[in-house]
Amino acid sequence: MRLLHHFPLSPYSRKVRLVLAEKRLPFEVLTERVWERREEYLRLNPAGTVPTLVEDSGLIVPDSGVICEYLDEAYPDTPLMGRTLAQRVEVRRLAAWFDTVFGQDVTRPLYGEKLFKRLAGRGNPDAALLRAGYANLRGHMEYLGWLAETRRCLAGSDLSLADFAAAAHISVLDFAGDIDWPKYPAAKEWYVRIKSRPSFRGLLADRVAGITPPSYYAELDF
Amino acid sequence: MRLLHHFPLSPYSRKVRLVLAEKRLPFEVLTERVWERREEYLRLNPAGTVPTLVEDSGLIVPDSGVICEYLDEAYPDTPLMGRTLAQRVEVRRLAAWFDTVFGQDVTRPLYGEKLFKRLAGRGNPDAALLRAGYANLRGHMEYLGWLAETRRCLAGSDLSLADFAAAAHISVLDFAGDIDWPKYPAAKEWYVRIKSRPSFRGLLADRVAGITPPSYYAELDF
Numbered sequence: 001m002r003l004l005h006h007f008p009l010s011p012y013s014r015k016v017r018l019v020l021a022e023k024r025l026p027f028e029v030l031t032e033r034v035w036e037r038r039e040e041y042l043r044l045n046p047a048g049t050v051p052t053l054v055e056d057s058g059l060i061v062p063d064s065g066v067i068c069e070y071l072d073e074a075y076p077d078t079p080l081m082g083r084t085l086a087q088r089v090e091v092r093r094l095a096a097w098f099d100t101v102f103g104q105d106v107t108r109p110l111y112g113e114k115l116f117k118r119l120a121g122r123g124n125p126d127a128a129l130l131r132a133g134y135a136n137l138r139g140h141m142e143y144l145g146w147l148a149e150t151r152r153c154l155a156g157s158d159l160s161l162a163d164f165a166a167a168a169h170i171s172v173l174d175f176a177g178d179i180d181w182p183k184y185p186a187a188k189e190w191y192v193r194i195k196s197r198p199s200f201r202g203l204l205a206d207r208v209a210g211i212t213p214p215s216y217y218a219e220l221d222f
Numbered sequence: 223m224r225l226l227h228h229f230p231l232s233p234y235s236r237k238v239r240l241v242l243a244e245k246r247l248p249f250e251v252l253t254e255r256v257w258e259r260r261e262e263y264l265r266l267n268p269a270g271t272v273p274t275l276v277e278d279s280g281l282i283v284p285d286s287g288v289i290c291e292y293l294d295e296a297y298p299d300t301p302l303m304g305r306t307l308a309q310r311v312e313v314r315r316l317a318a319w320f321d322t323v324f325g326q327d328v329t330r331p332l333y334g335e336k337l338f339k340r341l342a343g344r345g346n347p348d349a350a351l352l353r354a355g356y357a358n359l360r361g362h363m364e365y366l367g368w369l370a371e372t373r374r375c376l377a378g379s380d381l382s383l384a385d386f387a388a389a390a391h392i393s394v395l396d397f398a399g400d401i402d403w404p405k406y407p408a409a410k411e412w413y414v415r416i417k418s419r420p421s422f423r424g425l426l427a428d429r430v431a432g433i434t435p436p437s438y439y440a441e442l443d444f
Contacts, residue, residue, distance in 0.1 A: 046365070047323050059308055065287070066314040074307055085296055086281055092288040101269050143268070 002027040005041065006051040007034060008206045009115055009175060011107055012064035012099065013051040014168035019068055019161065021199030023078045027053075035120040065099065068161055080161045091155040094147075094162035098169050102140050107169050109133030110178050115211060137173070141184045144170075148190035167194040171203055177214040181222065196220050224249040227263065228273040229256060230428045231337055231397060233329055234286035234321065235273040236390035241290055241383065243421035245300045249275075257342040287321065290383055302383045313377040316369075316384035320391050324362050329391050331355030332400050337433060359395070363406045366392075370412035389416040393425055399436040403444065418442050 004020065004027050006013035020027050032041055032050050045052040045062035052062040053070075061067050072081045082088040110133040113125035144166060147154045155162035170191055173179050181188045194200065204218040216222030226242070226249050228235035242249050254263055254272050267274040267284035274284040275292075283289045294303045304310040332355040335347035366388060369376045377384035392413055395401050403410045416422065426440040438444030 047319055059311065061311050062315055063318045066311060066318055069291070069314060070307065070311050073310065085292065088295065089281065089283050089288060089292050092291060093284055096285050096288055097269055 002056055003054045004029050004051050005032045005044065005054070006030070007032055008208060009111065009119075009172055010050050011103065011111070011168040011172045012049070014171060014203055015099075015161075015165050016051050016053065016064050016067050016071075017202055018164040018168060018199050019071055019080060021202065022080065022159075022164070022197075023071060023075050025071070025075060033120070035122070065096075068095070072161075080159070080164070082155065082158070082160055087156055087158075087160075091160040091162050094155050095160075095165040098162070098165040102166075102169055105136035106133055106140055107172060110137070111172050111176065114176050114178075115172075115208075118210070119208070134178075137178065141179070141187055144190075145184050145186040149186040154190070163190075163194055164199075167191065167200075168203075171195075171200075175206075175211075175213040175217055177217075181216075192220065192222075224278055225276045226251045226273050227254045227266065227276070228252070229254055230430060231333065231341075231394055232272050233325065233333070233390040233394045234271070236393060236425055237321075237383075237387050238273050238275065238286050238289050238293075239424055240386040240390060240421050241293055241302060243424065244302065244381075244386070244419075245293060245297050247293070247297060255342070257344075287318075290317070294383075302381070302386070304377065304380070304382055309378055309380075309382075313382040313384050316377050317382075317387040320384070320387040324388075324391055327358035328355055328362055329394060332359070333394050333398065336398050336400075337394075337430075340432070341430070356400075359400065360405075363401070363409055366412075367406050367408040371408040376412070385412075385416055386421075389413065389422075390425075393417075393422075397428075397433075397435045397439055399439075403438075414442065414444075 002025065004013070004016060006017065006029050008031065017029070032038070034048060034050055037048055041052075042048055044054070044060055047062060049063065051064055051067065052060065053067050054060055061070050068080070072079060080091075082091040109129040113129050113133070117123060117125060151157070153159050153163050154166055170179065195204070224247065226235070226238060228239065228251050230253065239251070254260070256270060256272055259270055263274075264270055266276070266282055269284060271285065273286055273289065274282065275289050276282055283292050290302070294301060304313040331351040335351050335355070339345060339347060373379070375381050375385050376388055392401065417426070
């Protein structure tokens, strides 16, 4: 069976779980505690990051961006990268924006300081980083809201990797109770739609020892 | 004419210049001083990073990773992403490894502290970051040497984006005189081959006000 080495709250792992589920590709998961830097895992993926996908054929596919490109080429039935060249640019641009800019400005300081440090036993959150993360969150949620207001899906009229990359980051922040939803009605309307998809069920069922998400985390009419 | 908004010493800009030249696609360049965060540029690329490609058709393609995927789809004559699914995974894995792991561990601390700070008028290098960058450089150059020793090109037998992503980072470090070549004979042999390609000429001709590269920077038999 196809195996995904992942970490339940990693937004990059979550993006790949969503893409696999959207493409109806069955897979098992194995939790990798990346901070332990297991040698056996580093042989699969020298970068040491999650996720890494191992296909039944033995093909090892590390890096969430590489995995998503691979899955769309190997299993093109539910295309998630757009059709025309211009659409594909916009899908990839937004997926990269969430994984780099949003990730660095928001997910890394908030998830990194509040959840990851606790899980990895790395001490207390840095208050300055948390403040920076919350300040960046507001501006970036407004950009997300603007996209959600002006387009049916984030990269245009069709669901794409851009929606799943964005939803993966948002879902991690939501697990930590960090999103003040009443402030972002357009982003919320978009997130309700994505969250209601069957591919999202696995993410909503995630429970992590010692951390309780807010009650609305798994609700579809939060 | 196709226009690339770039910064001459940015490894991400250099990677795209190499790919455009390998594909024999004519282009003009315009230097963008990203630290000024020009509004007009942020409209082209909200992430504010270089490079951004603007096609004759008006299509705007930001983000070096997105640009390289776009160029290989739009101009497939000189394919740089590999042929089989497994080859494409390896090309993308290595290109991502150089742009993220190598970039964060080595290029950002060394180029960022020594050159970028000077160019952007942001003060003196942080000695601790420089030490970390040099320490990481050794391990990562050994990985590059191992790849160069066991394969004809970095991702296999054919030249690919992996070679150009790697050479772009190496070329920036080499401009700063940071690579002690006698220590890395296999990596050097690979770099001489890449550096000798016509696509590299533009990079070797780059001169940046106030910074003099070592004499061997532009030599092919250094």
